[in-house]
Amino acid sequence: MATECETSGDGELGDPSAMEITEVPILPPPVMSDENGCADLATEAFAQGDTASFSPPPATEDEEGDLPADFERLWNAAHDNAHDFTSWTDLLQYCEQEGHTAASQRALMAFLGRYPLCYGYWKKFADVERRAGNNDKAAEVCVQGLQSIPLSVDLWIHYINLLLGTLDMNLPESPKRIRSVFEDAVVASGLDFHSDRLWDLYVEWEKEQGNIRNVTAVLxxxxxxPTQNYSTHYENRFKAHLSSYEPKEMLSLEEYEEVRALCRETQKAERAEQAKEKGNEMPPGEEEPATPEGTDSEELIQRIRDQVLSRREKIHQENENEVRKRWNFEDTIKRPYFHVKPLDQTQLRGWHAYLDWELAQLNKDADDCNKDSKETDADAKEDTEGPESTAQTQRRKEECQVARDDHRVRFLFERCLIACALYEEFWTRYIQYLETRSVDEVRVVYKRACLHLPSNPNLHMRRATFEERHGDLAAARRVLEALDKNRPGLVVVRVRRAALERRAGQLERSEALLQEAVSQSKEKPTLHAFYSIKLARLLLKLGGNPGRARSVLQEALEISPSNDKLHLNLLELEVSSELCSSAEAVQKCVTRALAAPLAPHTKIILSQRGLQFVEEYSNSIQSVLSFYEDHQKLLKELGGIKREAENKDKGQEKVVKSEDAPADDASTQAPPTDPQVPITVPPPPTMDMSAQSGGYGGYSNWYQQPQYGSYGYQNTWNYNQGYYPPS
Known part of the structure; x- marks a missing residue:
C-alpha cells in the first residue's frame, strides 16, 4: 500500500447552483445537501473540526475475537504513537492484505479521523464498503470525505462514478440527483487548475442524456x-459541439433569439448594400422572399455559428491571458496533495508567491473599483438608462469583479492548505485574510487548523485569544484545557489558563490552577520555583494576602534554598509590607539568604537591598550603622569575587538598566566629602513582571535568559564608598 495521500483539494461545500451562473459564488459553509448524500451528525461534526463523533465505536467481543491475528498489535502501535504516519499505514496495509472488512473499517475510520485530507484512503474506505455490498455506506463515506476535502476533484469523480454504477438510471429522480452532484462538484472544485477531468465528465454525461443546451451551458x-487544458475545451470540445448541432438546438432561447436577430439585420443590410451597388433596387412594395417560418437558411445558420464562435473566441482569449499569468506559479507546485513528509523550500516559496500575487490582484481591483465608483457617481446625474443609472450598473459589475477575485483568493488558500496543512504559517495567513471579513469563517478555519496541528501550542493559544476577544470564554477555556492535556508540563499554557481566569474575574480558579502547578512540579525545583513566584504574586497583588504569599515563597525555599529568584522575591515582599512589622522580617530574610548557597554577587545584591531599606525607613541610626558594618564585612569577604562578577556583567547592566534608575550609577560616583550630603540610592524595584514579560511570548525567555531583571532586580547598588564612619 502506498503511503502517499493523494488528494487535490480542501475547502467547503455548497448548495447546487443553476446551470447559468453569472457571478462566482463565495465558498459556502461546509454542509452537504441531503439529496446528494448521507449528511449525518457525525459528518457535520467532522466538517467543523470535531472528530470525537467520527471516532470508531468500540468493538464487541465477537468482533474482537474475529479480528486478524496481528490486528491488535498493529492497532495498539498506531494508537500509542498517534502521530506516527508509518504505524497507521502499516495497520491499513495489513488489513487490506487480510481482506477483513470489519478490521479495515475500524482502521480506516480511526486513521481518517487523524488524517482527513488523504483522498486515497477515503476512496479505499468507499471501496471496502462497496465490496461488502453496502452501496449506501460507500456513498456515505464519499460524502464524509468530501466534507473534509471538497476541493478534491478525484474524490468527486469517484463519488459520481459510484452513483453512476449503483443508481437505477431508469428512475426519474436518478438523473436529477446525478446532475445535482455534478453541480456540487463544479461549485466546490471546478476552479481548480487541474479540474479538467471533472468538467469533461460533466459534459459527456449531459451529452449522453441528450441535453444539448446543458452541454453548451457547461462548456x-x-x-x-483558467485550467490546465483550457485550450482543449475551446478548440476540440466547443468547436466540435458548435458544428454538430444547429444553433437553435444548442443555444439558450435568449441567446439564440438575440444572435439570430443580429445576424438577420446584418444579412439584410448587406443585401441592401449589394443591391444598391448593382443598381438593382426592387420596385416599391416588393421585398426579399421570406424564409418559411420556424426555419433558418443555411446562410443564416452559418452566420449565427460565426457570431457565436466570435463571442467565445473573445472569452477564450481573455481566459488564455489569465492562464498565462498563473502558469509559472502552477508549475512550481509539484505536490498538490497532502502528505506528512515536509515540502521543499521551492514549493513553499511558490505557494507564498502565488498567494501574494492573488492578493495583489484583489487589492488592485478593489482600488480600481473605488476609483471608478467615484467617477461614475459624478456622471450619474447626466447619464441614466431607464430605472437604473449607468453608474449603478458599472458599480455592480465592479463589485462582482472584486467578489470574483475574493473567491479566487479563498480558493487558492484552500488549495494551499491541502499540501501545506502541517505548516502553521499558511493557516495564519488565511486567518489574517479572513479576520476583516467574517468572525464565523475565522472560527471555522481555526478549528480546522487545530485539527491538523493538534500539538502546536502557538496556534491553539491564538485560537483561545480569538475566542476570548470575541466574548466566548467557554470556548477559550476548552481550547486551553485540551492543549494542557495534549502538551502536559508546558509552562506557557498553564500560565495562560491562569491569566484567562484572572481576566474573567475568577481569581479562585486562577489561584487553583497555579496551586495545582506548584504541587505537580515539586520534583522539578526550578519549575516549582517559577510557579511559586507566580502564585505568590497573584496572592499578594490581587488577593491582598501577603501572609499566604510569604508562605508560598518560604515553602518553595525549603525545596530550592539556592534559588536566587525566590530569595529576591521574598525580600521584595518583606520590604513592601507594613513598616511596623517588616524590619525584623527583612533582617531575617537577608540573614537566610546570606546563609544559603547563593552566588557571591547575589548575596551582595540582597545585602545592599536590606541596607537600602533600613537607611530609608529605620528610626534608629544605630540599626543603620549595624547593618552597614555587616555589609562592609560581606564586601571584604566577597570583594574579589564580586568585582569579577561586576566586570563580567558590566555589558549586560548597560542593556537591562531600569527606567527609574538614576542617570549615574552609584558605582561610578565619587564618594562625597561632606558628611551632610544625602546618600543617593535608586528606588526599590517592583515585583511587576509586565515590563519584562513581553506579552505571552516572553515566558520562554525565563528558561533561556536567567536574568535577575526578569524578577525585578536589574542593577546592583554599591554601598562601599564609606558613607558611614566605622562605629
Missing amino acids: DRVLKL
Missing part, C-alpha cells in the same frame, strides 16, 4: 476558467 462555464 460556456469552463471556457471562462
Whole structure:
C-alpha cells in the first residue's frame, strides 16, 4: 500500500447552483445537501473540526475475537504513537492484505479521523464498503470525505462514478440527483487548475442524456476558467459541439433569439448594400422572399455559428491571458496533495508567491473599483438608462469583479492548505485574510487548523485569544484545557489558563490552577520555583494576602534554598509590607539568604537591598550603622569575587538598566566629602513582571535568559564608598 495521500483539494461545500451562473459564488459553509448524500451528525461534526463523533465505536467481543491475528498489535502501535504516519499505514496495509472488512473499517475510520485530507484512503474506505455490498455506506463515506476535502476533484469523480454504477438510471429522480452532484462538484472544485477531468465528465454525461443546451451551458462555464487544458475545451470540445448541432438546438432561447436577430439585420443590410451597388433596387412594395417560418437558411445558420464562435473566441482569449499569468506559479507546485513528509523550500516559496500575487490582484481591483465608483457617481446625474443609472450598473459589475477575485483568493488558500496543512504559517495567513471579513469563517478555519496541528501550542493559544476577544470564554477555556492535556508540563499554557481566569474575574480558579502547578512540579525545583513566584504574586497583588504569599515563597525555599529568584522575591515582599512589622522580617530574610548557597554577587545584591531599606525607613541610626558594618564585612569577604562578577556583567547592566534608575550609577560616583550630603540610592524595584514579560511570548525567555531583571532586580547598588564612619 502506498503511503502517499493523494488528494487535490480542501475547502467547503455548497448548495447546487443553476446551470447559468453569472457571478462566482463565495465558498459556502461546509454542509452537504441531503439529496446528494448521507449528511449525518457525525459528518457535520467532522466538517467543523470535531472528530470525537467520527471516532470508531468500540468493538464487541465477537468482533474482537474475529479480528486478524496481528490486528491488535498493529492497532495498539498506531494508537500509542498517534502521530506516527508509518504505524497507521502499516495497520491499513495489513488489513487490506487480510481482506477483513470489519478490521479495515475500524482502521480506516480511526486513521481518517487523524488524517482527513488523504483522498486515497477515503476512496479505499468507499471501496471496502462497496465490496461488502453496502452501496449506501460507500456513498456515505464519499460524502464524509468530501466534507473534509471538497476541493478534491478525484474524490468527486469517484463519488459520481459510484452513483453512476449503483443508481437505477431508469428512475426519474436518478438523473436529477446525478446532475445535482455534478453541480456540487463544479461549485466546490471546478476552479481548480487541474479540474479538467471533472468538467469533461460533466459534459459527456449531459451529452449522453441528450441535453444539448446543458452541454453548451457547461462548456460556456469552463471556457471562462483558467485550467490546465483550457485550450482543449475551446478548440476540440466547443468547436466540435458548435458544428454538430444547429444553433437553435444548442443555444439558450435568449441567446439564440438575440444572435439570430443580429445576424438577420446584418444579412439584410448587406443585401441592401449589394443591391444598391448593382443598381438593382426592387420596385416599391416588393421585398426579399421570406424564409418559411420556424426555419433558418443555411446562410443564416452559418452566420449565427460565426457570431457565436466570435463571442467565445473573445472569452477564450481573455481566459488564455489569465492562464498565462498563473502558469509559472502552477508549475512550481509539484505536490498538490497532502502528505506528512515536509515540502521543499521551492514549493513553499511558490505557494507564498502565488498567494501574494492573488492578493495583489484583489487589492488592485478593489482600488480600481473605488476609483471608478467615484467617477461614475459624478456622471450619474447626466447619464441614466431607464430605472437604473449607468453608474449603478458599472458599480455592480465592479463589485462582482472584486467578489470574483475574493473567491479566487479563498480558493487558492484552500488549495494551499491541502499540501501545506502541517505548516502553521499558511493557516495564519488565511486567518489574517479572513479576520476583516467574517468572525464565523475565522472560527471555522481555526478549528480546522487545530485539527491538523493538534500539538502546536502557538496556534491553539491564538485560537483561545480569538475566542476570548470575541466574548466566548467557554470556548477559550476548552481550547486551553485540551492543549494542557495534549502538551502536559508546558509552562506557557498553564500560565495562560491562569491569566484567562484572572481576566474573567475568577481569581479562585486562577489561584487553583497555579496551586495545582506548584504541587505537580515539586520534583522539578526550578519549575516549582517559577510557579511559586507566580502564585505568590497573584496572592499578594490581587488577593491582598501577603501572609499566604510569604508562605508560598518560604515553602518553595525549603525545596530550592539556592534559588536566587525566590530569595529576591521574598525580600521584595518583606520590604513592601507594613513598616511596623517588616524590619525584623527583612533582617531575617537577608540573614537566610546570606546563609544559603547563593552566588557571591547575589548575596551582595540582597545585602545592599536590606541596607537600602533600613537607611530609608529605620528610626534608629544605630540599626543603620549595624547593618552597614555587616555589609562592609560581606564586601571584604566577597570583594574579589564580586568585582569579577561586576566586570563580567558590566555589558549586560548597560542593556537591562531600569527606567527609574538614576542617570549615574552609584558605582561610578565619587564618594562625597561632606558628611551632610544625602546618600543617593535608586528606588526599590517592583515585583511587576509586565515590563519584562513581553506579552505571552516572553515566558520562554525565563528558561533561556536567567536574568535577575526578569524578577525585578536589574542593577546592583554599591554601598562601599564609606558613607558611614566605622562605629
